[in-house]
Amino acid sequence: MKKMKTLKKNYEFQNVLNKGRFYVGRQITIYIMTSKQELNSIGIAISSKAYHAVKRNAIKRKIRESYRLIAKDLKQGYCIVFLWNKKIPVKQLDFHIISQDMKTIFSKAGML
Numbered sequence: 001m002k003k004m005k006t007l008k009k010n011y012e013f014q015n016v017l018n019k020g021r022f023y024v025g026r027q028i029t030i031y032i033m034t035s036k037q038e039l040n041s042i043g044i045a046i047s048s049k050a051y052h053a054v055k056r057n058a059i060k061r062k063i064r065e066s067y068r069l070i071a072k073d074l075k076q077g078y079c080i081v082f083l084w085n086k087k088i089p090v091k092q093l094d095f096h097i098i099s100q101d102m103k104t105i106f107s108k109a110g111m112l
C-alpha cells in the first residue's frame with residue numbers, strides 16, 4: 001500500500017484553512033489550496049471536543065479510505081484538509097455518503 005503525504009504541523013493546517021477555498025458536503029467540509037509539490041497532501045481535522053478518540057479515529061479511517069479510492073483520479077499538486085461536520089452524530093457516519101461528498105466536491109473544484 002502506498003503511503004499518503006499528510007499535513008502534520010499546525011501551521012500547515014492553518015495555511016490551508018486561511019488561504020484555501022472551501023466546499024461543503026453533507027458530512028464533510030473540504031478546504032483545497034494549490035501547492036508547489038507534485039503530490040497531493042491531505043490532513044484530517046476533527047474536534048476533540050466533539051467525540052472521544054475511538055469515534056474520531058473511526059471517522060478518520062473512513063475519510064482516509066474514501067480518499068484513497070478516488071486519489072488516482074484526482075489532479076496532483078494540492079493541499080487538502082478534511083473537516084467533519086460536528087452536527088452529524090457518529091451513528092450517522094456512512095462511508096458511501098462520505099465518498100459521494102468527496103466526488104461531488106472534487107468535481108466542483110475541478111480536480112476530477
